[in-house]
Amino acid sequence: MTFFNKDDILNAFHYRASTRSYDGNKKISDDDFYAILEMGRLSPSSVGSEPWQFLVLQNAHLRQKLKPYCWGIPTMETSSHIVAILAKKNARYDTPYFGQIMDRRGLTGEAREKALVVYKKFQTEDIAILDSDRSLYDWASKQTYIALANMMTGAAMMGIDSCPIEGFDYKEVNQILADEGLFDPAEWAVSVMCTFGYRDKDIKPKARKAFDEVVKFME
Ligand SMILES: Cc1cc2nc3c(=O)[nH]c(=O)nc-3n(C[C@H](O)[C@H](O)[C@H](O)COP(=O)(O)O)c2cc1C
Numbered sequence: 001m002t003f004f005n006k007d008d009i010l011n012a013f014h015y016r017a018s019t020r021s022y023d024g025n026k027k028i029s030d031d032d033f034y035a036i037l038e039m040g041r042l043s044p045s046s047v048g049s050e051p052w053q054f055l056v057l058q059n060a061h062l063r064q065k066l067k068p069y070c071w072g073i074p075t076m077e078t079s080s081h082i083v084a085i086l087a088k089k090n091a092r093y094d095t096p097y098f099g100q101i102m103d104r105r106g107l108t109g110e111a112r113e114k115a116l117v118v119y120k121k122f123q124t125e126d127i128a129i130l131d132s133d134r135s136l137y138d139w140a141s142k143q144t145y146i147a148l149a150n151m152m153t154g155a156a157m158m159g160i161d162s163c164p165i166e167g168f169d170y171k172e173v174n175q176i177l178a179d180e181g182l183f184d185p186a187e188w189a190v191s192v193m194c195t196f197g198y199r200d201k202d203i204k205p206k207a208r209k210a211f212d213e214v215v216k217f218m219e
Contacts, residue, residue: 009157014206016156018163022197024078028160033081036196039154040085040147047119048101051088051140052147052191055182056081062180069172070193075163079195084173085148086183087140087191092130093119141191148192155196165193 028036033056040054057063058081067076076082091097093116107115129135152162170190178185 012153012157015159016152016162017199017203017206019161019195019197019199019203020073020075020163021200022075022078022080022161022195023200024197026080026198028080028196028198032158032160033196035158036151036155036160037083040083040151043143043147043150045143045146046139047122048105049088049091049098049140049143050101050104051091052144053086053183053188054147055084055086055177057084058082062176065176066168066173069169069176070165071167073165073167075195075197078197079163080197082193082195083151084177084190084193085144086188087137087144089137089140089187089189090133091136091140093123137189144191148194152194160196161199162194162196165195168193 037054037056040052041050045051057066060077063076063082067073070076088097098116098119102112102115105115123136124130127139129139148164152164155162173193174185174189177183177190
């Protein structure tokens with residue numbers, strides 16, 4: 001394993017900037033974009049739930065359909081790639097979906113039963129997300145933001161720009177994509193989107209809270 005110099009990594013964090021203007025003629029190579037998707041797929045998630053799917057929206061007609069519901073942003077046309085990240089609905093501990101999680105973890109027999117008791121307590125009492133469908137969905141949605149962050153930072157490390165997108169009409173966008181047959185709306189819904197491409201102008205340096213304002217050491 002090759003490890004990376006922290007200054008290079010931090011430089012990539014500074015370089016990453018929400019990009020609202022792309023060079024529409026520059027496309028990310030398939031090879032590079034597959035690597036970015038891998039960074040999403042390899043992301044960590046609570047109990048290994050991986051409650052995500054990545055829809056890569058390259059169809060120009062579909063992008064046009066979505067644009068009015070994405071605040072009309074021009075990057076719906078000019079970005080090289082757009083990913084709609086779906087989050088799983090109803091990822092309850094007692095569903096076949098959870099069974100698959102346990103399969104992936106190689107849990108069988110007594111170990112599986114013990115894990116189920118832990119997952120039940122976790123979802124019911126500890127993190128307490130079974131009070132509504134919305135709470136359960138939001139838990140899945142939180143996991144998708146980890147994949148989102150990894151894809152954006154990984155892209156920046158490759159010199160590729162991105163912009164996370166929550167600024168859209170969730171109801172309309174979900175309807176359009178589900179009507180296209182891209183997912184079953186009983187099972188999945190769009191959590192967040194992200195555009196990718198290459199900036200066509202400089203972006204001013206970040207404004208951030210001071211380090212001491214956000215970090216406290218307890219010694
Ligand atoms: C979850 C999330 C959703 C966002 N949605 C939008 C969006 O819809 N449109 C947009 O222009 N920027 C969006 N942003 C970008 C933020 O405005 C931006 O991250 C913030 O101002 C900090 O700037 P930076 O990303 O360039 O460091 C979003 C950021 C996050 C993390």
